[in-house]
Amino acid sequence: QRRNDLILFQERLHQLIQRLDYFIRHFVPDGVAQQLMAQPDLPQPGGQRRVVSVLFADIRGYTALAEVLAPEDLMNMLNQQYSMIGGLIVEYGGVISHYAGDMIMAVFNALGDQADHAVRAVHAALDIQSVLSSLDKRKPQEGSSIITQFGIGINTGPAIVGYLGFEARFDYTVIGDMVNIAARLSSVAHSGEVLINAQTYEAARGHIHVRPIGPMQLRGKTNPLMVYEAINSVCT
Secondary structure, eight states: HHHHHHHHHHHHHHHHHHHHHHHHHHHSEEEEEEEEHHHHHHHSSSEEEEEEEEEEEETTTTHHHHSSSSSHHHHHHHHHHHHHHHHHHTTTTOOEEEEEEEEEEEEEESOOOTTTHHHHHHHHHHHHHHHHHHHHHHHHHHTTOOOEEEEEEEEEEEEEEEEETTTEEEEEEEEEEHHHHHHHHHHOOOOOEEEHHHHHHHBTTEEEEEEEEEEEOOOTTTOOEEEEEEEEOOOO
């Protein structure tokens, strides 16, 4: 009987570990989960100062979609889009900080050292727009599901990377003015555009082709900021 009880206990423990592993991998960014498991100390609110590249991808026309789609259809549409977008971000080494309905936020150079983090962020954004564009062109012929368009903004600069919240609930995120600028760039980008600030352009110079847009007055900013549209990658 004791042997049977031990076997049953081991099976339940194995199932529990599998479920816990699933929860960690799906609710915590992969690199963050590995870092948490490796470090001896438990995480606390706060973080470290790092130079990072932050990407915001914002759905165009989301309010109108939410008005006409059933909540279940809206959720399915978002999951389809974010599955593709998230895969590309992770492929380029980005960490997805969070989703907020019509927006996804990702950070590059948050974990480890990525000397080319600005290049990674822009290349990921260009690939996202390219894939969305190709899907949208096939949609009428193939009768596929709704394909949304995104405006993407990227900024590079110093920020605090770490945990925000209180003792019962932490979020892994990035805090700083440069994050606000990336969000503002995303909000003014037209469908299919990737807008970047001067800092990102300088960090990715030689790896991307851009179109200078000129000084732009972003909401909440005191002074206009030089903005570029990333067109495509430089072939090597």
